[in-house]
Amino acid sequence: MKNKKTKNKYLLIRIKIALSIVMKGKVSLKKIFNAAHCWIAQKFRFVKSSKFPFLINFELWNECNAQCTFCRSEDGGIYDLNPDNLGQASIEKGRMPIKMFKEIIEQSKDHILLAVPYVNGEPLMYPDLYEALKFASDRKVATLISTNGELLTEQNIKKLLDSSLDFIKIAISGFSQDVFTIQHRGCDIEKIKENMKNLARMRDEGGHKILVMIDYIYYEYNAHEYSEALELGRELDFIVSRRPGNLHKLAEEHPELAKKEKPQDDVTSLPVKDLCEWPWKVMTVNWDGSIYPCCDYVVWGDQKTDAVFQIGKSKIEEIWNGSTKINNRRVHLTDGRAGYDICSECTRTGTAFKF
Numbered sequence: 001m002k003n004k005k006t007k008n009k010y011l012l013i014r015i016k017i018a019l020s021i022v023m024k025g026k027v028s029l030k031k032i033f034n035a036a037h038c039w040i041a042q043k044f045r046f047v048k049s050s051k052f053p054f055l056i057n058f059e060l061w062n063e064c065n066a067q068c069t070f071c072r073s074e075d076g077g078i079y080d081l082n083p084d085n086l087g088q089a090s091i092e093k094g095r096m097p098i099k100m101f102k103e104i105i106e107q108s109k110d111h112i113l114l115a116v117p118y119v120n121g122e123p124l125m126y127p128d129l130y131e132a133l134k135f136a137s138d139r140k141v142a143t144l145i146s147t148n149g150e151l152l153t154e155q156n157i158k159k160l161l162d163s164s165l166d167f168i169k170i171a172i173s174g175f176s177q178d179v180f181t182i183q184h185r186g187c188d189i190e191k192i193k194e195n196m197k198n199l200a201r202m203r204d205e206g207g208h209k210i211l212v213m214i215d216y217i218y219y220e221y222n223a224h225e226y227s228e229a230l231e232l233g234r235e236l237d238f239i240v241s242r243r244p245g246n247l248h249k250l251a252e253e254h255p256e257l258a259k260k261e262k263p264q265d266d267v268t269s270l271p272v273k274d275l276c277e278w279p280w281k282v283m284t285v286n287w288d289g290s291i292y293p294c295c296d297y298v299v300w301g302d303q304k305t306d307a308v309f310q311i312g313k314s315k316i317e318e319i320w321n322g323s324t325k326i327n328n329r330r331v332h333l334t335d336g337r338a339g340y341d342i343c344s345e346c347t348r349t350g351t352a353f354k355f
């Protein structure tokens with residue numbers, strides 16, 4: 001269970017994000033009503049949710065310039081987390097046409113509070129990212145991305161700032177190169193620190209209202225470097241947050257370090273009795289248009305989709321309360337997390353980890 005101090009800190013971060021998008025005019029009564037309706041539908045266990053989710057995730061491209069230990073192999077193959085597929089091919093890679101992103105935003109712009117254009121890839125790899133962010137922003141849809149920070153060149157920072165991105169998280173897992181590359185294979189922490197300093201400077205020079213967060217991926221082996229991230233955060237006026245590092249593959253790659261980590265996924269503490277919130281609140285669209293209940297599905301091979309979005313034909317509103325989606329909620333209501341293999345060992349307790 002999270003301690004009170006951590007919970008309060010996250011609450012403060014969320015209040016900051018909410019205030020910042022209110023100030024930019026990206027929140028309307030209609031959007032608040034839609035989000036409240038999602039919340040009520042889940043709380044009161046209705047199979048039908050609001051007209052739209054309150055947040056949509058988009059996997060624009062699942063390619064990455066890094067090969068983090070927990071996420072993908074050294075040659076860049078994305079791990080398929082479905083145990084039935086163990087030892088088989090990695091997750092298929094592909095790019096979403098920007099037209100699909102735009103069409104979904106156009107349909108949902110008056111209702112969603114946030115668009116999150118990344119799931120399991122590096123958003124700065126997607127060549128049309130800036131156009132996508134600006135498209136959403138011009139329609140008063142707030143946006144958030146998470147990046148490893150390596151590609152935050154001055155040129156890309158300028159494009160991000162010009163696109164009116166609202167919130168950027170920079171995930172790091174150490175402050176010295178030796179510690180950092182244990183997870184972040186293929187990235188250079190000194191370059192990322194430099195990039196962060198440039199981002200702070202360009203934000204201030206241009207008077208941009210972007211919120212920046214250093215997302216420190218916390219392990220026992222990098223705990224001693226956390227204070228340096230905090231220090232840099234203070235210096236640059238970035239929020240600093242801490243999230244538990246995923247232990248996947250650590251024991252195989254670094255057995256001596258893995259022994260010192262505290263096990264996180266103890267089956268006795270899984271939130272099996274918590275009704276998952278995602279099917280009522282969030283939609284995830286994979287690069288090929290496959291629509292899933294949550295982010296985890298994009299790295300869990302062979303899952304049934306809620307629908308496949310077809311440009312020029314599909315309607316988000318119809319999919320969101322269509323028969324497959326209703327059935328997904330019904331299974332959650334009747335069988336709980338045990339109703340799906342992917343859900344039965346899931347540790348997520350809310351939707352807020354995204355923001």
Ligand SMILES: C[S@@+](CC[C@H](N)C(=O)[O-])C[C@H]1O[C@@H](n2cnc3c(N)ncnc32)[C@H](O)[C@@H]1O
Nearest residue numbers: 070119120121122146147148171215217245246
């Ligand atoms: C798969 S990444 C995709 C976005 C981007 N490439 C990044 O790394 O931020 C999505 C999320 O994973 C988180 N993440 C990165 N490395 C992690 C790790 N070793 N353990 C747990 N979460 C991690 C990041 O904070 C990010 O929010």
Ligand code: SF4
Nearest residue numbers: 064066068071121148
């Ligand atoms: S930077 Fe993000 S997407 Fe890339 S390998 Fe690391 S966690 Fe995965």
Ligand code: SF4
Nearest residue numbers: 276294342343346348
């Ligand atoms: S229980 Fe977990 S895996 Fe299943 S829909 Fe909810 S967040 Fe996703």
